[in-house]
Amino acid sequence: MNRGEELRLKVALRDTRTSGEKVVDACRTGRPSLLPGLLAGMAPAERRACLPELKELRKQVREDWSTSSRPVREALQVAGAGCHTAPAAAATWIGAGDIAGWAGLDTPALVTVIEQQPADWQADVVARLAARRSTAWGWNDYPAIERLVRRSGCPVPTSDAFVEGWLRDRTWGTGGSRRPGSLLDVLRADDLLPALLPRLFELAEVAGSLAPAPNRKPEDTWPGALAELARTGGLDRAELLALCLARLVRGGRANDQRAFLAVLEALAPTAEENVRHVRDQVAMLDGLSTVAARAQQVLAGLDESGLLASDLLAEASEVVLFRTEKKLVRAQLGWLDKAARRDPARAGSVVLAAAGAFGHPDTALQERALNVIARHLPAAGPAVLPELRLAAEGLNPVHHGRAAGLLGLALPAPAVAPADLLPSVPRPQPLAAPIATPAEVAEELAAVLAGGADVAAFERTLDGLVRHAHQDRQALVEALEPVLRVHRWQDGQRWTDCGPADVLYVAAAAAGLVPPQRVWDGLHGRGRSPLRGQGNSTLFGRWFAARLEEAAWQVTAARPPLLLAVPSVASGALDAAELVARVAAHEAAGTRPGRMDLSCALLRVVPTGDAAVLAAAGRLISPAGLWVAAWLRAGGLPPQPSERVRFAPGRGGRPDHRYQERWWEGLVRYEVAQPGPRVPEGPGGEGLAQECLDLLAATGPGVQRARSQVEWNWNPTPHWLAALPNHREELAARLLDGFAGAADRDERGAPQLLPYLAEADGPAGPAVHLALAYGLAARHEEDRAAAVDALLVLAARGDLDGGLLGTELAELAGAGALKPSRLAPALAGAAGTGAYGTVWSVLAGALPGLTAALPEGGAPRGSAELFAVAADCARRSGARGAVAGVTALAARGGSSRLVREARALRDALGEEPAER
Numbered sequence: 001m002n003r004g005e006e007l008r009l010k011v012a013l014r015d016t017r018t019s020g021e022k023v024v025d026a027c028r029t030g031r032p033s034l035l036p037g038l039l040a041g042m043a044p045a046e047r048r049a050c051l052p053e054l055k056e057l058r059k060q061v062r063e064d065w066s067t068s069s070r071p072v073r074e075a076l077q078v079a080g081a082g083c084h085t086a087p088a089a090a091a092t093w094i095g096a097g098d099i100a101g102w103a104g105l106d107t108p109a110l111v112t113v114i115e116q117q118p119a120d121w122q123a124d125v126v127a128r129l130a131a132r133r134s135t136a137w138g139w140n141d142y143p144a145i146e147r148l149v150r151r152s153g154c155p156v157p158t159s160d161a162f163v164e165g166w167l168r169d170r171t172w173g174t175g176g177s178r179r180p181g182s183l184l185d186v187l188r189a190d191d192l193l194p195a196l197l198p199r200l201f202e203l204a205e206v207a208g209s210l211a212p213a214p215n216r217k218p219e220d221t222w223p224g225a226l227a228e229l230a231r232t233g234g235l236d237r238a239e240l241l242a243l244c245l246a247r248l249v250r251g252g253r254a255n256d257q258r259a260f261l262a263v264l265e266a267l268a269p270t271a272e273e274n275v276r277h278v279r280d281q282v283a284m285l286d287g288l289s290t291v292a293a294r295a296q297q298v299l300a301g302l303d304e305s306g307l308l309a310s311d312l313l314a315e316a317s318e319v320v321l322f323r324t325e326k327k328l329v330r331a332q333l334g335w336l337d338k339a340a341r342r343d344p345a346r347a348g349s350v351v352l353a354a355a356g357a358f359g360h361p362d363t364a365l366q367e368r369a370l371n372v373i374a375r376h377l378p379a380a381g382p383a384v385l386p387e388l389r390l391a392a393e394g395l396n397p398v399h400h401g402r403a404a405g406l407l408g409l410a411l412p413a414p415a416v417a418p419a420d421l422l423p424s425v426p427r428p429q430p431l432a433a434p435i436a437t438p439a440e441v442a443e444e445l446a447a448v449l450a451g452g453a454d455v456a457a458f459e460r461t462l463d464g465l466v467r468h469a470h471q472d473r474q475a476l477v478e479a480l481e482p483v484l485r486v487h488r489w490q491d492g493q494r495w496t497d498c499g500p501a502d503v504l505y506v507a508a509a510a511a512g513l514v515p516p517q518r519v520w521d522g523l524h525g526r527g528r529s530p531l532r533g534q535g536n537s538t539l540f541g542r543w544f545a546a547r548l549e550e551a552a553w554q555v556t557a558a559r560p561p562l563l564l565a566v567p568s569v570a571s572g573a574l575d576a577a578e579l580v581a582r583v584a585a586h587e588a589a590g591t592r593p594g595r596m597d598l599s600c601a602l603l604r605v606v607p608t609g610d611a612a613v614l615a616a617a618g619r620l621i622s623p624a625g626l627w628v629a630a631w632l633r634a635g636g637l638p639p640q641p642s643e644r645v646r647f648a649p650g651r652g653g654r655p656d657h658r659y660q661e662r663w664w665e666g667l668v669r670y671e672v673a674q675p676g677p678r679v680p681e682g683p684g685g686e687g688l689a690q691e692c693l694d695l696l697a698a699t700g701p702g703v704q705r706a707r708s709q710v711e712w713n714w715n716p717t718p719h720w721l722a723a724l725p726n727h728r729e730e731l732a733a734r735l736l737d738g739f740a741g742a743a744d745r746d747e748r749g750a751p752q753l754l755p756y757l758a759e760a761d762g763p764a765g766p767a768v769h770l771a772l773a774y775g776l777a778a779r780h781e782e783d784r785a786a787a788v789d790a791l792l793v794l795a796a797r798g799d800l801d802g803g804l805l806g807t808e809l810a811e812l813a814g815a816g817a818l819k820p821s822r823l824a825p826a827l828a829g830a831a832g833t834g835a836y837g838t839v840w841s842v843l844a845g846a847l848p849g850l851t852a853a854l855p856e857g858g859a860p861r862g863s864a865e866l867f868a869v870a871a872d873c874a875r876r877s878g879a880r881g882a883v884a885g886v887t888a889l890a891a892r893g894g895s896s897r898l899v900r901e902a903r904a905l906r907d908a909l910g911e912e913p914a915e916r
Contacts, residue, residue: 020050023079027057030071032078036112039082047083054079062098073099074107082113087121091128105129105144115151123154130157142169146192156195163199164206166192171209171222184219184228197235201243207255212262222259223266230267241267245280248291257288265294274298275307282312285319292328296320300335310346313339317353321369326362333357333368340376347379355391361828363396363868363904364897370399374406397875398904417878421834422796426759428569431456434562435464438472438479445480445507448500449487455722456570458500462551463566465503469510469555470562477511484511491518494533497541500719502531502548509552516556523549539694539734540720543600546691550594560591564624565600571760572722574604576632580617583625593624599689602628603724606761607636627682634680640696640730642672642767644808669740669817670808672733672767674699695723699733716749718756728760732767739771742778743818751775751783754790764799766808773808776826777818784826791830795838802838806845813846813860814853821862828869831876840873844883851885851902859898867901875908883909 017025019042026034039047054076061072077099084090094105114122126148142165149156170186187193200206210222218224230237244264248257274281284295299316302308313336320332333354340350350372357369373388385407392403403409435441441464447453448461468476489508508514514530522529531545547565554560564582568575579601586593593601605628608614617629646669676698681687688696716738724731732739735757738750754775757768772794775787794800812818831839847870854863873879886909890902 020046020053023047023050023083024053024057027054027072027075027079030075032071032075032107032109035075035078035082036109036116039079039113040116042082044085048085050079050083054083058098074109078107078109078113081110081125082116085121087124088128090121091125091132094125095129095132105141105148111144111148111151114148119153122148122152126152126154127157130162131159132161142166156192158196158199160199160203163196163203166196167200167203167206167209182217182220182225183222184225187225187229188234193235197240198243201247201260203256205253205256207253207259210263211255211259218266223262226263227266227268237267241269241273241277245277245284248287249280249283251287254288257291261288261291261294269298271302271305271307274302278302278308278312282316282319285316289323289325289328292320292323292325293331296328296331296335300331300338303335303339304342310349313346314349314353318356321353321356321360324361326365329357329360329362329365330368333365333372337372337375340372340379344376344379347376348381348384351376351380351384352387355388358391359394362865363398363872364864364900366395366399370395370402370406377406396872398871398908417837417876418834420795420837420877422838423792425796426793428571428573428759429456430569431460431567434467434566435460438468438476441465441468441476442479442483445503446483446487448503449483451501453500454570455567455572455719458503458719459566459722462503462506462547463563465506465510466551466554466560466563470559473510473555473559480507480511484508484513489513491530494530496533497538497715498531498533498545498548499541499715499717500544502544505531505548506551506555510555514552514556519549519552519556523553539691540716540723543691543695543723544719546596546689547600550596554594558591558594560593561585561589564593564597565604567604567722567725571756572604572725573606573761574601576605576608576610577613577616579605579628580613580620580632583620583622583628584616587620587622587625592622596689596691598624598627599692600723602631602688603637603692603695604722604726605631605636606726608632623682623684623686626684627686630683631680637679637696637727638677639727639763640674640677640733642674642729642733642765644670644766644770645673646670669744670770670811670815671736671740672699672770674730674733674767695734696730716753718753721753721756721760724760726761728757728762729765729767730762731760732757732771736767736771736774739774740817742780742783743774743812743822746779748780748783751778752786754787755793758790758793758797758799764794764801766804768794769801769805770808773805773812774818776809777812777822779822784822785829788826788830788833791838791842792833792835795835800838800841802841803845806842806847807849809842810846810849810853813850819862820850820860820866824862824865824869827866831869831873836873837877837879840870840877840879843870843873844879847886848884851889854889854898864897864901867898867905871901871905871908874905879908880910 019038023035023038023042026032026038057072058076061069061076077094080093080099081090084093093099094110114125117125126145130145130149142162145162145165146169170183170190200210212218212221212223219228226235226240229235230240241264244260244267247260248264251257269277278299281295281298285292285299287295296316299308299312303313317332317336320328323329336350336354340347354369354372357365360366360369377384377388389407389409392400392407392409395403435444441461444457444461444464448458453461465476484504484507487504489504491514505514509519518530522531529545529549531548532542537545551563562582562585564579564586565574567573568578582601583593614629614632617625617632620626620629677696679688679693679696687693716735720735721728721731735750735753738747739754741747742749742751751774754772757771758764772787772790775790776784778784778787791800791805809818809823813820813823827839827842843866847867850863850866883905886902886905890899890906892899892902
């Protein structure tokens with residue numbers, strides 16, 4: 001025996017570990033290659049006995065995200081595959097994200113261990129792995145799954161996950177690299193294609209792989225390859241065509257539908273095939289616009305060739321003429337016109353079908369439908385007149401005269417214009433009574449921290465924390481403990497604006513989780529406040545932070561009985577009688593309200609002339625009470641007038657290199673300037689807290705203002721409006737950049753505050769109307785809808801100046817700060833609620849400026865639609881009288897839609913056409 005053999009013998013004699021211990025040690029040391037040999041000699045019971053230790057090791061390594069943990073995870077995957085004798089548990093272990101996400105499924109040791117198992121176990125596990133979506137999303141996992149499927153002999157899986165993996169693998173190859181040869185060559189040799197192709201047409205998201213990539217040869221794209229296989233007999237063409245049409249009829253995501261439409265176009269169905277699937281083509285008319293357009297072309301071609309049943313033209317028209325896409329409706333009316341020209345015997349069905357466009361919101365399309373009916377009515381005969389007269393009730397009044405003459409209707413007597421249908425004036429929703437118990441405080445706190453809390457919920461929660469810290473802090477701490485266990489206060493560097501969820505800081509301070517000295521330093525600026533960011537806080541964020549910093553100190557040490565600034569209603573307004581009563585409660589308890597709390601209360605209190613309230617205020621004796629009494633006697637904070645000015649960026653100075661992309665360079669917009677009010681001081685010369693003064697500071701447009709408003713965390717909420725609920729003009733001035741950005745920078749969200757602004761109190765001047773103008777031209781439809789709601793609320797309250805709003809719209813459009821194409825649908829939507837007179841008052845103020853800015857040779861997109869809305873509103877509201885510029889525009893030559901709509905507006909206003 002040589003020395004090497006002796007050494008190996010000694011090692012073997014010392015190794016007294018069991019097989020299970022060796023498996024666990026191989027995992028702990030990250031040696032997966034040892035495991036197939038170790039597991040091969042173990043009985044099922046021995047392997048199952050290893051599972052508790054493997055699971056414990058898995059828990060330990062789960063928190064280790066370093067690359068050194070990868071060998072351990074690979075070994076755990078292999079060991080788990082061998083030790084789980086139940087297929088379901090084995091598949092769950094192998095495909096788990098914390099293991100498969102690192103180890104993958106293509107390791108030789110794993111494949112060996114799986115192949116060591118019984119055939120039925122292998123088939124079950126592989127089928128389960130193939131159905132797991134997590135494995136289908138990895139670039140490198142699918143090939144391993146496919147190899148396991150082939151080796152195990154299990155049926156080809158048809159789960160979404162497996163088919164998605166197959167699709168990507170055949171498209172791009174393993175790991176994202178292209179396969180050699182064209183896609184056609186790959187599919188021609190693919191024995192999985194017959195089984196998986198039908199499932200391909202059932203997947204939800206396939207566009208990334210199925211859509212034809214640019215600059216690729218047809219045989220290297222799915223549409224081209226499938227079409228060629230169908231042509232050469234590699235696939236059943238009839239089945240492929242039926243699958244494709246069925247998917248297009250079923251619908252789905254727009255990108256996927258376009259991909260399947262590309263397959264259909266590559267197949268290029270013959271006329272005979274289109275006739276066999278004519279019902280599918282009719283059903284496709286109700287799909288994506290591009291899908292509907294192709295089906296419309298196919299059906300029109302069949303009709304022209306005499307291959308379409310006559311009843312299908314009427315059925316197709318009923319579907320298409322109900323759609324909003326003008327291009328499709330125009331094409332359908334053109335098809336109807338051609339059909340009647342080819343065969344006058346079809347004139348009756350054609351004119352009845354064309355009447356389906358009488359209810360379309362676009363008056364120009366209604367006119368086209370009338371033109372088709374006028375052209376073919378003589379051939380249709382009188383039998384169609386009753387139905388046409390009934391359909392004509394849906395026409396816009398602009399067409400009533402022509403329809404009456406064409407259809408033999410009696411012209412209705414001029415009706416008195418009805419009053420506008422406006423929403424009822426919103427009533428402020430009062431806040432519920434103060435929270436009664438610590439347990440309810442904890443429940444409300446949990447709801448606020450869950451997100452989406454409104455003003456009332458936040459204010460009641462903050463007040464509840466202060467009240468119950470005063471009454472029984474220990475009971476409050478015990479009630480808060482479960483909530484604070486879930487929501488832990490993270491006292492780190494702040495990158496977001498302070499907001500309602502930061503009430504958690506106050507709760508943590510009440511529970512003693514924030515050291516009192518830390519709270520004191522944050523309150524007095526001796527240390528960085530945990531609620532304020534690194535120079536990226538907004539005015540309102542700092543206002544929020546100051547309130548919460550003070551409340552945190554109050555629940556820690558000061559313990560006042562209540563807060564003064566809690567509003568009486570959800571808008572943020574505070575009733576004067578309630579404020580006086582709260583100050584009296586402080587005096588009775590011998591406590592002083594916080595300066596920020598008192599300042600916020602003064603900004604929120606509604607001025608009153610009630611003698612009893614003023615007398616009660618006069619009986620207050622504390623410094624806070626004397627200030628409240630003086631504030632109420634003076635009528636509160638005076639409103640600040642706004643002056644509309646042009647935004648003028650980049651005047652003088654050197655370029656600011658801190659901003660890589662200075663969006664304000666060359667930006668055209670209008671804003672407002674405010675001088676800032678003279679704030680009434682307290683009897684002892686007291687002033688408002690600085691964060692409240694900042695909300696009232698003078699404003700003016702310019703680069704500095706722009707910089708202060710473009711922080712990436714700028715996220716306005718209704719809570720901001722509750723800071724100055726009686727001064728919406730001041731709020732609009734300070735939030736104006738956000739409203740403008742929705743129109744000229746295509747940003748999202750700020751106009752959602754406009755309905756709240758409309759419901760607030762105080763004068764509605766240039767700032768409010770300018771904010772509304774930007775909102776009506778916002779990029780996103782939901783933001784425009786919010787602006788429409790605000791317009792209607794302002795009108796219902798009698799606060800809308802239609803002429804002022806119209807002037808703002810015209811100036812903004814003339815400067816290129818808004819697009820008429822966005823404005824027209826917004827105003828049409830407002831008019832559609834029944835507010836025709838209101839919308840006309842706006843357009844009457846806008847049209848002189850809009851017509852003056854129109855070039856002779858054309859007009860911005862959407863201008864004609866805007867004039868159509870104006871004509872409709874003028875007619876329905878009974879407006880009369882010339883509007884500057886409209887007469888001249890109507891007198892222009894040509895037959896463009898803009899000129900035609902201007903003539904319709906001129907006629908609706910009762911103007912006589914000029915002699916030409």
